[in-house]
Amino acid sequence: MSADRTYDGPNALGPVTLEVVGTTIGTDAAAFVMIVAASFGIARIVEQNLVTVDPGVIEAARAVGAGPLRIILTLLIPEALGPLILGYTFVVIAIVDMSAMAGTVGGGGLGDFALVYGYQRFDWQVTLVATLIIIAGVQGIQFFGNWLARKVLRR
Numbered sequence: 001m002s003a004d005r006t007y008d009g010p011n012a013l014g015p016v017t018l019e020v021v022g023t024t025i026g027t028d029a030a031a032f033v034m035i036v037a038a039s040f041g042i043a044r045i046v047e048q049n050l051v052t053v054d055p056g057v058i059e060a061a062r063a064v065g066a067g068p069l070r071i072i073l074t075l076l077i078p079e080a081l082g083p084l085i086l087g088y089t090f091v092v093i094a095i096v097d098m099s100a101m102a103g104t105v106g107g108g109g110l111g112d113f114a115l116v117y118g119y120q121r122f123d124w125q126v127t128l129v130a131t132l133i134i135i136a137g138v139q140g141i142q143f144f145g146n147w148l149a150r151k152v153l154r155r
Contacts, residue, residue: 030107034098040090045087049080082153089145093138100134109136 013033014024021028053076061071077084103111110130118127 024105026036026106027102027108030099030102034095034102036099038095041094042088042091045091046084049083049087050076052083053079082149085145085149085152088140089149092141092145096134096138096141 013036016036017024017029017032021032023029057075057079061075063145067072098109099107099109100114103109103113103115106112110133114127114130114134117123118125118130
């Protein structure tokens, strides 16, 4: 680390963020930490949904000569698509939540707006409106994800 860069706070990814991004505060640092956090959640959701596919169906596909790529593209993904959509809906909502919280470290967005122009200036109307916008966005994402998953599951 160079002398002009210092680690400035309690954060499990602080030293890594400092090395990769060059700072532990701001939009770039918040985005890096959110990407790392989301990648583990996405991997777990995908894995859990893919292992729910009946192993007998996979074995039958192997028995008729389907290769790994064909099994993934024509069997695993179509069978797990509905639950995957619901899982990705959860991940997108979690990212919206994380981005709202990223405002506390200068990450920008509605969380930063609610904090700087609402909470710190004691303007509770601004805080309330920003919070309601975040809630409305999350509800919209949830509604769309549920609708899409229902559409896929009906086949």
